[in-house]
Amino acid sequence: MGINAQTSVPKFTIGDVLTAANTNLLTNAPPVFAGTATRDAAFGGAGEKTLAEGQLCYLEDQNIVQFYDGAAWQLLPSGMSLVQAETSFTTAATFSANNVFTSTYKNYRIILNCTNGAGSITLKLRASATDTSANYNGISIYGTNSNPYQSAFNALGTDELYICDMEAATDGSGVGIIDVLSPQAAFATTTQGNFYGSNAGAQFWYSHFGRQSDATQFDGFTFLITSTGMTGTYTVYGYNK
């Protein structure tokens, strides 16, 4: 429990002496609790406020702010929620994330920040810790400063989605975003994103559109690279419904 955590939300009556401790509690805006159990116990008791619509709180164990809508505690409205905090991988030929796609959100965003690696980066969807290696179709529209309009359909076959090339450390390649749409639905999953890449000394900018046509309810993904292992991080967000 942190130094600002409290176990009740006091209700003052006329004539009460306002102590320093009381004042310190009041400067918690919103009140801070160790978790949902202490939050729920902090209202409605003797000398405590009655829980009512509009009440805010902060939960230390989840690092979130909630509001009470009159019936239940809710997350503050936001466009996206963090599903998988920034996760590191080092000289990895492949890296996988399991159980990041759930029924909580319909659509997801993956942010990839490679700092080293070389080769072609590809993406596979997975379910129950097993990669799916069939029925992908995708197009990459990409360009360089000297040849800005190029495209490739199923650039590396239909057993995965081609994302981009990267070839060196710290040149910023292998960095981008990819949205995964409806991975948990029992129909095709689509993907789209933008990446910066490089190949043979040339800078490439990629727009990616992909589809996996199975009715599989995917719960994770794997990135692979064809040559030198990747070092970097990924983060996963869910789009709030």
Add this chain to the structure above:
Amino acid sequence: MNLITNVDGVNRNMTEQEQADYLDWQKEKQAQAQAQAQAALDKSNAKQVVLDKIGITADEAALLLG
């Protein structure tokens, strides 16, 4: 040489089977990438042959087709 995989943020050496599968995949993908690069080169060369025949540059052809 041990190849590395990372699952849910944990870096580890690939198992023998994972490594064998990866190396098969890598060989196939590198061949595909090479074939794709060759196809692009062939296309570019064929384009140049046509440009040479009609006696204009690629930029002039782009102007005509744009």
